[in-house]
Amino acid sequence: MTSKSLFFKLIQEDGKRRLWAVTLAFLMFFFSLPVTIAMVIGESLKQEETLASIHSQLRHLMGFQNGFITFLLIALSIVMGVTSFSYLHSRQKVDFYHGIPVNRKHLFWANYLNGILIVAVVYGVNLILTLGVTTAYGISPSALMGSVISGYLLFMLHYAMIYAVTVLAMIMTGSVIVGIFGTAVFECYFTILLIILQGCYGYFFHTSYRSGEELFRPFLVKSSPYAIFIYNVALDNGGKLGTELVSQIIIVALLFVIFTFLCLFLYRKRGSESAKKAMAFKISMPIIRIPIVVLSSLSGCFVFWTIRSDMGWAVFGLLCGMFLSHCVIEIIYHFDFRKLFSNWKQMIASALVAAVIFGGFQMDLFGYDSYIPSENSIDSMAISLNNDNNWVSYGEAVWDPIDDYRWVYQSGDDYIFSHMKLENKAPALSMVKKAVEYNRGKNWERSSDNDWDQSDRSCDFSVKYTLKNGKNVYRSYSLKNSEVKEELSQLYEDQDFIQAVYPIFSQTTENTSAVRVSRGSQSSIISRDKNGTDKAMTEKLLLAYQKDLSQLKVETMSKENPVASIQFMTKIQAEADSKREGNQNSWQYSDLTSRGYYPIYPSFTNTMNLLRECQLDVDSWNSYEEIKEISFDLSQLSKYDKEPYENSSQYYTVSDPQLIAQIMSQAAIDEYSGMNPFGIWNTDRISFSAVSSALGNRSEIQYIIPLKQLPDSVREALKP
16 A cells, blocks of 8 residues: 555656656747747738638647657657656665665656656647637637647657657666667667668669669668657648558557567666666677677778778778777776777677678679569569650649649659550560660779760660569669660550650540640640630540640651640649739749640641641741741850850851751750650750741740751851
């Protein structure tokens, strides 16, 4: 009976002992919640934001999405964990606490639970104060209660998990400073290890895709309790618990239980004489030291290699990491310089392990770069040409109460890999085999970006293999464009390829609200769904363009260049564009409304005919009669000439109609030239301005032309 009453008194006394920590926690929560919420609501009302927008902001700040609360709880976990069991590091305090007539298990629970209860109470009180603030501004707490309760419970569960790790470090050590270092080791070791391994992976495996992001990310987000906490906050979707988040919450709960009972077990095994020792348990000393020395040696080796790319410097870095980490840890363990090399055999063994890991990456002992799965083992394959389609807008237009209209970006690789399944794998596999053969004979230490002829464009591509066993394998390669010209031609006439590369093929008539055509500085909406008025033409144009683009041949792209661009605006884009019209902030939503343009080739007969019906003078797009002069900026020639160009005039103008017609027949509009993968933009070229005065209106469009296609007289005139 006495023991039970003392248990509750211990909780009270522990709270008084940590009154400064309670005050600190209260102030941190007070300024993070009630004060911040009051300022946010006041500013929102001043800006006359909608009630839905204010509710959305408040749910974000009070729910399990607030990143600042995340880092606040991480800081408090260290403060509370250290203060809960700091008495274990003082022999006088240990004798005092262990002399109290209460079971050691009760003593543990009193200190352990208090570190959680203090934060739980302080956090809860400030949430109540925050709801009082929202009520004072006329916002009903009921609209926020779901996010508030779920956020509170989830934050406290994650706090309890990371708090348990700090307590574990304090119990395993005999000094506060060493305990804090121990917490850092428990929380950061595997994260740093994975980052170094990912660095080696991306640096030495020259065909690695995104430097191993796809491979290492699933492990990095679960590499420590801190990483799990931050990742779970990022997973939260406005209070909606997805399947992944639910599974993550279960993991957090299990980790909390495991860490808690491990703390209790070690607390009961810990001897009173462990105070003032670096480590409370001798058996844990090599278990902690060896992995740290391995990581330090590997890190030093990798860092010095990246600086000098020399094996001698790599060995130097390995030795530095080995000696520094081992010696520092031994000093901490023994507080005696004479013990620096007391475990030299373990030190050397740790360095050898690091050397083997580094050598495995540096010499590619795994055969990573030469790996090509057998065709029989491949279920499907996808290939993304990084250089050819960087003009394509991947992603979607969205609207939400906080961020208004915006474009949610998606990488081209992610989109293509999720949409492409090549039935004919031969062209892609041929490119891979050529790239592997090229890499095999390349000296990577001495290679540079200038090794290739600049007139022969680089073909950078990534592939995704979906194997029949369900595994996804990614690789990235680079070759000369001329070496894979045949394979590229086959790919661009493969419907499986182009249907996955261009998102326009996934766009439906139901989600298309307007059509805009652009040429040079002229841009106009030729069809917009206004209560159904132009809906039929919008649908016709979309279907016609999809048909023309699907029938586009490599031969056509080699002979023609785009003469204009067309945009099929989605409903969200059209709404944003309508709101921008007449608005003084003409730039508003420009990032959203400027996306989704595609090239129009002269041979797109279905599209061209419909554009004529929309009263567009498309026939003049290939006419040069209205062009009065062409102007070359001579300064751009310096990149092709060994000697700098020196002339009294910076510009050269051509006004002869015959020369103009000859030049224009070989030129392409600069803005659209990159949309043609088989066009002239990857050759030595020069740009010029073509000035026309159709119907008395002066317009100027920038063109490019290959240097070798310039008339002889013009080429001679341009020479320095």
